[in-house]
Amino acid sequence: MLAIFVAFVAVWQLVYSFGLVSRIILPSPLETAEEIVAIGANMLSGGYLLASFRVTAKEVLIGFLIAVALGFGLGVLVGETKLGERAVLPYLVAIDTMPKVAFAPIFISWLGFGISSKVALAAFIATFPIVVGTAAGLHAADENARMLFKTMGASRWQTLFKLKIPTGMPHLFTGLKIAAIGVVAGAITAEFVGGGQGFGHLIRTASSQLSTPRVFALIIYLSLLGLATFWSVVWIQHRFVFWHKDGTRRGQPGE
Template sequence: MTIATDRQHEFPETVWTQRVSLINRLPQPVAITLLVFAILAIWQLVALSGTVSPIILPSPARTAQDIVEVGASLFTGGYVFGAFLITLQEVIISFLMATAIGATLGMIVGGTAFGERALMPVIVAIDTMPKVAFAPLFLSWLGFGIASKVALATFIALFPIIVGAAAGLHAADENARMLFRSIGATPWQTLVRLRIPMGLPHFFTGLKIAAIGVVGGAITGELVGGGQGFGALIRVAASQLDTPRVFSLICYLSVMGLMTFGLVAWVQRRFVFWHRSSSIGNG
């Protein structure tokens, strides 16, 4: 009798393992839909039980009604649309700045001994500091306009891009580097034709993390330092105990984050078409 047969006798297949196997075979859209419905059902049961005040946790139906109202203002050019444009502007500018600065610092960290030994420890030390604590500093330096929000969002999105770019430069294995040295390639040629192309998947991983973080950074800046974007609408709704409106605005912010994440994932599929993995966002 083989070891596999012994294990089958020792651990016979149960109904539970059959159910787990069935769940694993579900298509991803179906699995996501079922999970969302389960969360909404639990949410509705809690709201109907009366154990939590509707001011703290409104029902899904009440929240859905407010989502429709916010969407009507958003898609008809109302005040929500104006706030959305302001926050979107902050997100785009911050993401572009973080990409440029992060890629440059990542190249220095991953490509030079000075960057790896001196610059990287300083960057890590700065990244361990709470980002929200820098918001008053950016406000005092740059004022209450859009510049302080862009600075905070850029600051929050920088670190994953730096790490992704630096890690990408080390992605090429030693055999590939030896091959380039054997054919007389210069360090610049090795960088452009080997290390950067091989490191693009790592770089885009950092970009996708930053694409989500930059939205949170912009909203944090608006909540702390005023402004006229979605953060201001959330602050006003929270001060009026309008919890459904807060939930609605958060849902549309989630859509904004998904839009930026999806855009980065689309660019990755177009320019790194030769790389396929099971990581999130690679399709």
């Protein structure tokens, strides 16, 4: 993994040195590293960048929690009822196929320029993968196990909570991991369109000033936020679904 990183930086430096891409667009690795250090120092000292990062992190966290609640509820509705499968799912699929960035102005006009519109778009983008993961998980239970529960007189709720949900947890966490990445994109997109005090607004400002090293550095910090969200979900999965082995345990993100 270190060798890949070194090779990437070397290619980046060569592209910059030979002027294959305009230096206004592509900064050097050294300039980007200097901005990363400067931003980190500002955050460690409690400066304005720390406050901005907290705003974006708050939007991501709240948006993700709302997406989990909505996604799980809708996933159970779709996976457990004919009404959900036939009437609700087609609408969810139709909405998910629409370009998400187009909803940013709508949420801003509804909820204003504050944190609410950013949270709403973040949750909106992250909800559908959780719906799909939950619904798929509810159908993952073995038919023999279902028949056994039915033979023993288990109610529909007992079958749901004691068989289908535990069996479908790996599928649910697959959706959660996809959502953990999408929720950051949703929050940043809303900040691009609606301003605010987060890192998305800082990236837009730095880009307008042609400060590409700062843009690259801010993007890297946002990627770290996304990675932290993703690996938090992976850690929770390994704690509560320890019996299921997936690619993330072997260092490969994803199922």
